[in-house]
Amino acid sequence: xxxxxxxxxxxxxxxxxxxxxxxxxxxxxxxxxxxxxxxxxxxxxxxxxxxxxxxxxxxxxxxxxxxxxxxxxxxxxxxxxxxxxxxxxxxxxxxxxxxxxxxxxxxxxxxxxxxxxxxxxxxxxxxxxxxxxxxxxxxxxxxxxxxxxxxxxxxxxxxxxxxxxxxxxxxxxxxxxxxxxxxxxxxxxxxxxxxxxxxxxxxxxxxxxxxxxxxxxxxxxxxxxxxxxxxxxxxxxxxxxxxxxxxxxxxxxxxxxxxxxxxxxxxxxxxxxxxxxxxxxxxxxxxxxxxxxxxxxxxxxxxxxxxxxxxxxxxxxxxxxxxxxxxxxxxxxxxxxxxxxxxxxxxxxxxxxxxxxxxxxxxxxxxxxxxxxxxxxxxxxxxxxxxxxxxxxxxxxxxxxxxxxxxxxxxxxxxxxxxxxxxxxxxxxxxxxxxxxxxxxxxxxxxxxxxxxxxxxxxxxxxxxxxxxxxxxxxxxxxxxxxxxxxxxxxxxxxxxxxxxxxxxxxx
Amino acid sequence: xxxxxxxxxxxxxxxxxxxxxxxxxxxxxxxxxxxxxxxxxxxxxxxxxxxxxxxxxxxxxxxxxxxxxxxxxxxxxxxxxxxxxxxxxxxxxxxxxxxxxxxxxxxxxxxxxxxxxxxxxxxxxxxxxxxxxxxxxxxxxxxxxxxxxxxxxxxxxxxxxxxxxxxxxxxxxxxxxxxxxxxxxxxxxxxxxxxxxxxxxxxxxxxxxxxxxxxxxxxxxxxxxxxxxxxxxxxxxxxxxxxxxxxxxxxxxxxxxxxxxxxxxxxxxxxxxxxxxxxxxxxxxxxxxxxxxxxxxxxxxxxxxxxxxxxxxxxxxxxxxxxxxxxxxxxxxxxxxxxxxx
Numbered sequence: 001x002x003x004x005x006x007x008x009x010x011x012x013x014x015x016x017x018x019x020x021x022x023x024x025x026x027x028x029x030x031x032x033x034x035x036x037x038x039x040x041x042x043x044x045x046x047x048x049x050x051x052x053x054x055x056x057x058x059x060x061x062x063x064x065x066x067x068x069x070x071x072x073x074x075x076x077x078x079x080x081x082x083x084x085x086x087x088x089x090x091x092x093x094x095x096x097x098x099x100x101x102x103x104x105x106x107x108x109x110x111x112x113x114x115x116x117x118x119x120x121x122x123x124x125x126x127x128x129x130x131x132x133x134x135x136x137x138x139x140x141x142x143x144x145x146x147x148x149x150x151x152x153x154x155x156x157x158x159x160x161x162x163x164x165x166x167x168x169x170x171x172x173x174x175x176x177x178x179x180x181x182x183x184x185x186x187x188x189x190x191x192x193x194x195x196x197x198x199x200x201x202x203x204x205x206x207x208x209x210x211x212x213x214x215x216x217x218x219x220x221x222x223x224x225x226x227x228x229x230x231x232x233x234x235x236x237x238x239x240x241x242x243x244x245x246x247x248x249x250x251x252x253x254x255x256x257x258x259x260x261x262x263x264x265x266x267x268x269x270x271x272x273x274x275x276x277x278x279x280x281x282x283x284x285x286x287x288x289x290x291x292x293x294x295x296x297x298x299x300x301x302x303x304x305x306x307x308x309x310x311x312x313x314x315x316x317x318x319x320x321x322x323x324x325x326x327x328x329x330x331x332x333x334x335x336x337x338x339x340x341x342x343x344x345x346x347x348x349x350x351x352x353x354x355x356x357x358x359x360x361x362x363x364x365x366x367x368x369x370x371x372x373x374x375x376x377x378x379x380x381x382x383x384x385x386x387x388x389x390x391x392x393x394x395x396x397x398x399x400x401x402x403x404x405x406x407x408x409x410x411x412x413x414x415x416x417x418x419x420x421x422x423x424x425x426x427x428x429x430x431x432x433x434x435x436x437x438x439x440x441x442x443x444x445x446x447x448x449x450x451x452x453x454x455x456x457x458x459x460x461x462x463x464x465x466x467x468x469x470x471x472x473x474x475x476x477x478x479x480x481x482x483x484x485x486x487x488x489x490x491x492x493x494x495x496x497x498x499x500x501x502x503x504x505x506x507x508x
Numbered sequence: 509x510x511x512x513x514x515x516x517x518x519x520x521x522x523x524x525x526x527x528x529x530x531x532x533x534x535x536x537x538x539x540x541x542x543x544x545x546x547x548x549x550x551x552x553x554x555x556x557x558x559x560x561x562x563x564x565x566x567x568x569x570x571x572x573x574x575x576x577x578x579x580x581x582x583x584x585x586x587x588x589x590x591x592x593x594x595x596x597x598x599x600x601x602x603x604x605x606x607x608x609x610x611x612x613x614x615x616x617x618x619x620x621x622x623x624x625x626x627x628x629x630x631x632x633x634x635x636x637x638x639x640x641x642x643x644x645x646x647x648x649x650x651x652x653x654x655x656x657x658x659x660x661x662x663x664x665x666x667x668x669x670x671x672x673x674x675x676x677x678x679x680x681x682x683x684x685x686x687x688x689x690x691x692x693x694x695x696x697x698x699x700x701x702x703x704x705x706x707x708x709x710x711x712x713x714x715x716x717x718x719x720x721x722x723x724x725x726x727x728x729x730x731x732x733x734x735x736x737x738x739x740x741x742x743x744x745x746x747x748x749x750x751x752x753x754x755x756x757x758x759x760x761x762x763x764x765x766x767x768x769x770x771x772x773x774x775x776x777x778x779x780x781x782x783x784x785x786x787x788x789x790x791x792x793x794x795x796x797x798x799x800x801x802x803x804x805x806x807x808x809x810x811x812x813x814x815x816x817x818x819x820x821x822x823x824x825x826x827x828x829x830x831x832x833x834x835x836x837x838x839x840x841x842x843x844x845x846x847x848x849x850x
Contacts, residue, residue, distance in 0.1 A: 063612035066565060067605045073575050077590025078597050081659070084590075088583020089809040093817055096580040099573035100824035107569050108831030111562035112838060115848050119838050163806045170657050177583075179810040433591035435660040444598040451602060455609060462616045 003438040004429050007079045010445040012390075014071050016383055017452045021065030023382050026140060026200070027207010028058045029133035032113075034234060036126045050227055051129075052117065053471035054211070059114045060466065064459055066107075068452070079441065083397055083431035089179045090156050090186060091146050098142035106135030137200070144199050148192035150398050151389070152260045153178070155185030158424055176423060178398070190260055194253045195389075201246045202385060205345060205378040208239035213375035214467055216368040224470050233356060240353050243345040250342065251305070257392075258306050258314070261399055262410060263324065263418075264392035266317045267331040269302050270295075277302030277314040282336070285328045290318075292332075307408075315410045321417050324395065331392040334384035341381040348374060400425030514814040515804045518581040519788070521821060525577060527780040529570035530641075531686075531773045536564040538687015540607060540634020541680060543627060546691070546706050551845070552699050553627060557611050558849045559694035562839045564611070566832060568604070580817055584658055584807035585791035592652060592660030592792075593644060596667060600640045606633030615850040635680060642679030646672025649729055649786055651793030654800040658792070658807075671724060678717035685710035685756070686776065689769040694843045704760070707768075711756055718753060731793065732786040742785050749778035 032054050039047035073095065076084050084092075112120055112128035120128070149156075161168040161175045168175045180186060212235045218228035258265045271277045272290040279301025283292035300310030307314070317325050348370070355361040362368070393399055400420045403411035413419035509517070539560050547553040579586040590597055606629045614626035650671055653662040688707045692700060725732045736742050752774035759768035787793070791807055794800035808814065 060612060060616070063608055066568070067608035070568070070572060070604055071601050073572055073579075074590060074597055074601060076579065077575075077586045078594050079591070081587035081591035084579060084583055084587040085658075088579050088586060089813045092576065092580025092583055092586070092809070093813055093820070096573065096576040096817060097820050097824075099569060099576040100820055100828065103569045103572055104566065104824070104828040104831060107566040108828075108835050110565060111835050115562045116838060117848050118846055175657075180813050180816065183816050433587075433594070433659075434657070435591050436594045440594055444594075447598065447602065451605060455605075458609070458613055462613060465616065 001438040001442060003432050003436070003441065006438050006441040006445055007432050007436075008428065010079060010441055010448065011075060012387075013445065013452070014068065014075065014448055015386070017456070018065065018068040018072055019382060019386065020379060021061050021068065022136070022140065023199075023203035023206035023378070024061045024210055025058060025065055025207075026133075026136045026203035027205070028054055028061065028210065029129070029136055029207075030204065031207055031211055031231075031235065031238075032058060033126070033130050033133050036122075036129050040122060040126055046226060046230060049471045050231055053227070054231075055114060055129075056466055057214075057463070059110075060459070060462060062110060064455065067455075071448075079433055079436065080397075080431050081433035081435070083426065085175075086177050086426050086431070087150070087398060089177060090149060090153075093180065093183075094142045094146035094149070094187075098139050102135050102139035102142060104135075105138065106132055109135065140199055140203070141196060144196045145187050145189070145192050148195045149186060149189050151195075151393055152190040152192075152256075153398060153401070153425075154189035155180060155182040155187075157181050191253075191256050194249065194256050198246070198249045198253055198385070201242050201249055202378065202382045204238060204242040205246065206375075206382060208235040208242065209345075209371075209375045209378045211235040212239065212371050213373070216371035217467065218470065219362055220365060220368050220372070227471050229362065232362075236349065236352055236356060239345070240349040243342070243349045246342050247346060250339070254305050259404075260402070261393065262315045262402060263317065263320045264326060264331070264389075265306070266315065266320075267326045267328045267392050268335040268388060270328060270332045271302060271314060271316045273318050274316040275313045276300055276311045277306070277316070279305060280332075280336070283332075285332045287328055312408075319410050319412060319416070319418055324418065324420060326392045326394045331388050334391065335388035338381050338385045338388060341377050341384075345377060345381075395427055395429065396425050397428040397431045398426040509811075509815070511808065511811045511814075512805060514811055514818070515581075515808040517818065518577070518808070518814055519784070519791075519804045521818075522574065522577060522581065523780060523784040525570055525574040526784075527777055529567070529574055530776045530780055532567035532570060533564070534683045534776055535687045535690035536560045536567055537607075537634045537638045538683040538685065539691055540630050540687070541638060541684040542688055542691065542706060542710075543631045543634070546688070546703055547699065548702075550623060553623070554615070554845055554850065555695060555699065555843045556691060557614070557630070558845060559691055559843050561611065561850050562835060565608075566835060568608075577817070577821075581809055581814060582791055582802075582804065582807040583809060585802050585804075588654065588658045588660065588792050588802050588807075592654075593647070593667065595664050596640055596644065600637055603633045603637040603640065606630070607637060608633075611850055638680050638683045639676040642676030643667070643672040645679070645783055646675030648792065649675070649725070649732060649783070651731075651795035651801075653796040654792065654794040654802070656800055658800065658802050661796075671729070674717070674721055674724060678714070678721045681710060681714035681717050682772070682776065682779075685714050686769075686772040689756075689765065689772050692765045693769060694841075696842050707760055708757070711760075715753065729786075732782075735785050735788055739785075742782075745778045745781045745785070749775055749782070752778065 032051050035047045035051040035054065038044070039051060076091075076095075109128040109131040112125065113132050116125060116128060156178045158176050158178055161177050211231050215228040215232035215235070218224045219232070254265065254268075257268070265271070269277060270280055270283060270285040270292045272292075278295075278297035278299050280292055280295055280297045283295035283297070285291075286293050302314050303312045304310050306312070317328070352361055352367065352371070355364060355367070400422070401424060402418055402420075405411055410418055539556055543553065543556060547556045575586070578589075610626040610630035610633060614623055614630070617623075647667050647669075650669065652660055652666060655661050685707065688703060688710050692703050692707060695703060752771040755771040756768050756775075759765065759771060789803045789805065790801045791804055792802040794802075809817075
């Protein structure tokens with residue numbers, strides 16, 4: 001069994017499961033801020049009930065995000081020691097900044113957000129919600145910066161390690177690592193901003209489709225209709241804008257990928273031979289034949305995407321040695337699924353917005369059913385988007401630079417293929433932990449699979465119960481703002497918040 | 509600042525993060541360890557969980573930041589430790605996941621079996637995580653076999669020697685006592701009365717392990733005290749630790765629970781300081797060949813990175829202390845369950 005393969009599989013599994021939650025929490029936190037601000041502005045209790053309902057869902061998702069997130073931080077060291085030694089100086093600072101700036105902010109104010117409804121003023125509560133939202137956005141910044149640096153490294157230099165004042169060599173080989181030269185160049189490395197915007201859009205799509213899914217279900221069941229319509233229409237605006245923005249942002253990213261990781265773009269598009277490129281809409285890449293089978297393509301589409309001209313040549317996979325090419329089938333398929341889903345979001349949200357404008361959106365039961373299940377769209381799109389970005393980066397874990405001639409051709413070696421400078425990047429195969437055996441990783445992989453499967457089932461079960469339970473009915477919510485809890489209690493004699501009435505008696 | 513000074517500063521900051529984590533999440537883990545023993549009814553279990561409900565997540569961030577800062581400031585040590593203790597870290601992750609989700613899931617369904625299940629997972633996660641932290645500290649004290657590149661060359665059984673296991677058990681007793689004292693501050697009535705007996709019990713158990721560990725360390729781990737020759741004043745930590753341990757029963761007797769809690773926090777703080785002192789200047793000691801040890805100077809990042817990180821820490825930490833104070837202030841006093849509680 002291959003240590004590199006099982007290590008990659010474990011990373012893929014754990015990051016994929018973790019990445020269900022951050023986009024949902026980022027997206028939902030924006031919705032909560034909106035609802036609470038609306039409540040403060042209008043005094044309409046419906047907004048507060050809605051905010052409380054989404055907070056409960058948020059807290060559940062957040063807990064799973066935290067529990068599965070710590071795995072990610074530890075795994076760089078446990079499974080990727082070679083990588084950690086190479087990039088720690090650069091990558092570690094982004095990760096530490098994430099802890100200090102983002103996680104403390106999120107986790108601190110989360111307490112007020114979830115448990116503080118009756119303990120702090122409404123204004124303070126909105127502030128806490130905004131800080132949680134900000135914290136979750138901050139954390140996405142640092143981790144995406146770190147990831148982008150692996151794709152398009154900048155602001156660093158590669159030097160031989162120094163130990164006790166002497167350059168370090170082991171077995172005659174110099175030990176190299178990346179060190180920061182310019183912190184801001186590192187933060188704003190060439191793909192960071194594009195990727196970050198795309199990640200945010202993905203999170204907004206997740207959050208808004210999630211809200212629409214639950215709202216649509218209530219509308220179909222004729223429950224909490226007022227609440228559901230308010231949530232749905234707010235989320236729909238958000239989703240429509242995000243869907244359109246995703247297309248634009250995707251276009252910019254494709255250009256960036258071509259410039260810095262041309263092998264990845266060629267794999268995205270199944271572009272085997274250098275020359276004018278078509279944009280494949282559907283097909284199955286055949287590596288042996290070097291072409292796409294069952295291809296349905298827009299002629300010249302790829303050239304247009306890259307050069308904004310239909311017949312300019314685009315560098316293909318033939319410019320790279322076989323061992324320097326990413327796995328084409330996975331990259332191609334995941335990329336195309338993402339694009340297809342992105343187009344479907346545009347169509348679906350525009351149709352729904354049109355019907356909403358016409359005033360008969362909520363009568364379209366088929367469309368509401370479609371929205372109930374449409375939440376899987378953004379969840380899957382987020383996953384496959386990352387799969388294409390990460391598998392497309394292979395065989396590198398830190399991608400070395402490529403060079404271009406003045407007339408837009410790749411600089412190639414005497415054999416007509418790109419000769420990467422091995423010292424300026426790091427191969428995934430050199431990044432694993434030498435002290436860990438494949439069987440140890442297999443055991444932990446099986447363990448994680450079992451735990452995560454169990455968590456997934458428990459999460460869906462609890463989520464389903466929360467959705468069935470629904471928001472608190474309006475008449476149960478207090479009709480005046482709580483100014484002084486004690487006073488209010490004395491005046492109205494409400495015992496709602498008392499454990500004796502809200503919860504079953506003690507069991508023993 | 510020059511490179512060596514920066515490395516020492518980051519060693520101290522890592523120590524501060526570890527200390528913050530051990531004191532703060534220490535009581536969360538302790539509440540988990542006491543979970544099957546002290547609370548008797550569902551309501552009491554809810555009180556126990558809600559005592560740490562608003563704060564445990566923030567407390568765990570100290571560990572996350574400790575790990576992130578270790579990665580950034582001492583990448584060689586991070587890589588060596590995390591890959592060297594692979595199986596232990598995987599168990600630790602499973603335990604921390606169990607601890608985190610059990611609190612969240614438990615409260616969501618009222619079935620008796622459901623709650624029992626998550627209660628046990630909450631206990632198991634907390635106890636196993638604590639034990640592993642202690643075992644890791646014990647191993648760091650005696651060292652592990654490393655090759656010249658800093659990679660661990662032993663087997664899992666090299667990490668389960670009697671000394672690390674003893675330190676692990678002491679940590680479980682220490683956190684149980686610490687968590688009990690915290691819970692004592694957050695509860696009232698009959699529950700609090702019962703907790704009293706457990707405080708005495710956990711203090712007694714801790715005392716036994718504390719003395720055993722101290723004797724073992726003095727007798728068989730020469731590194732532990734070698735730095736005392738250089739800095740004789742470090743012996744004050746030992747004295748402070750012993751006094752703090754002795755102060756706990758005095759406070760319990762005279763009804764000063766907050767002072768008792770502060771004392772158990774001090775015990776943890778002194779133990780972390782002694783641990784740091786025993787390590788210095790190593791981060792990971794090679795038990796086979798001292799030349800292979802990972803020291804703070806051989807493992808450190810470039811001076812540029814250490815400086816940037818220092819700036820990040822100086823900007824960030826005041827904020828962190830501010831939020832932490834706000835949260836503890838808002839949720840001060842005895843636990844009150846309401847519709848938003850776990």
